[in-house]
Amino acid sequence: MTAGESGLSIALLASNRHPIKQPFAGGLEAHVWHLARALQARGHRVTLFAADGSDRAAAESALRVREFSPSSAAAADSSMQPRQFLADHHAYLTVMTDLSAIGPTAFDIIHNHSLHYLPVAMAPVLGVPMLTTLHTPPTPWLESALDVSKGLGSTFVAVSRHTAQAWRHVVRSVGVVPNGIDLAAWPMGPGGADLVWFGRLTPEKGAHLAVAAARRVGRRLHLAGPISDARYFRQSIEPGLDENTRYHGHLDQAALARLVGSCAVALVTPLWDEPYGLVVAEALACGTPVVAFERGGIPEIVDPDCGRLVAPGDIDAMAAGAEQAAALARTDVRARTVASCGITAMVDAYLHHYHRLIATPTYGETREGAA
Incomplete structure (x- = not known):
């Protein structure tokens, strides 16, 4: 044919x-x-x-x-x-x-x-x-x-x-x-004071480390995504949920974009080498800076104008990076995705x-x- x-x-x-x-x-x-x-x-x-x-x-x-x-x-x-x-x-x-x-x-x-x-x-x-x-x-x-x-x-x-x-x-x-990613589906958000983590809730995605980093920096954390490992969620995430660590469930794309765009910084905590890092591109499109463990393909997306890379597993560095990233211009953050992730x-x-x-x-x- x-x-x-x-x-x-x-x-x-x-x-x-x-x-x-x-x-x-x-x-x-x-x-x-x-x-x-x-x-x-x-x-x-x-x-x-x-x-x-x-x-x-x-x-x-x-x-x-x-x-x-x-x-x-x-x-x-x-x-x-x-x-x-x-x-x-x-x-x-x-x-x-x-x-x-x-x-x-x-x-x-x-x-x-x-x-x-x-x-x-x-x-x-x-x-x-x-x-x-x-x-x-x-x-x-x-x-x-x-x-x-x-x-x-x-x-x-x-x-x-x-x-x-x-x-x-x-x-x-x-x-x-x-x-x-469809940039129109991930519009620039207003930002805010809180942190966000989103993705599949499994051990290798490391959401529990985001919880620890958020507590260390003293900011509220929003979690969203499917519970792909029920035992992990029950043992490592659920006990820490409170008014400062909220789980929003498995959101559809539009609701997720609104949540991500309303936050100051997205935390990305892989315990494996991410082949690409789709959540990184999605967060940046919303104008939300990223602090991520320096693993896999993520360093190909994150630069100093849109976020911070920290040593894998280093919670103190992630907490410090979140404060630095929160000061970045959201227009510059989105510009990174427009240039390379559309x-x-x-x-x-x-x-x-x-x-x-x-x-x-x-x-x-x-x-x-x-x-």
């Missing part, structure tokens, strides 16, 4: 576990939702593979997630894997088998955002070019898939220079397309990759593949 005047026909592969809708389960879901809508706004036809219940406005059509229940005999076998593993495997095996049959006649390009190994392993049989965005550090399953496929059938880009470098021992050629630049970059792959009969660069 070739691209016509009406634009490209694009299949976006997301998570089979989470619907692409607000409030988002995580940054990947938010990323795919915004990308899908932006591509449609440019006149392209988007088909989405994601969990049931996804926003119908995010795509023109959907590739259904198929479920599988093993027989009682199979489930009793000693080789039976956890049911979630089996559900993931079946969902991606089915969609990749379907795409290998219909892809050449239905789609110009497949854009893989899933974290599953099968889209990469089966890319060589598709008959249609694939672009894979690497949203995470290397995982054993994806490394295994690349060992099998040798990188054939897909070109790879990462969401930051840090993440690209982390994959180069497996994939020699990794481009960089930084995540972009969705327009991201979509332009992805469309460049799409057209280049479509114009390359052998999907050129993919044959550089794995190391």
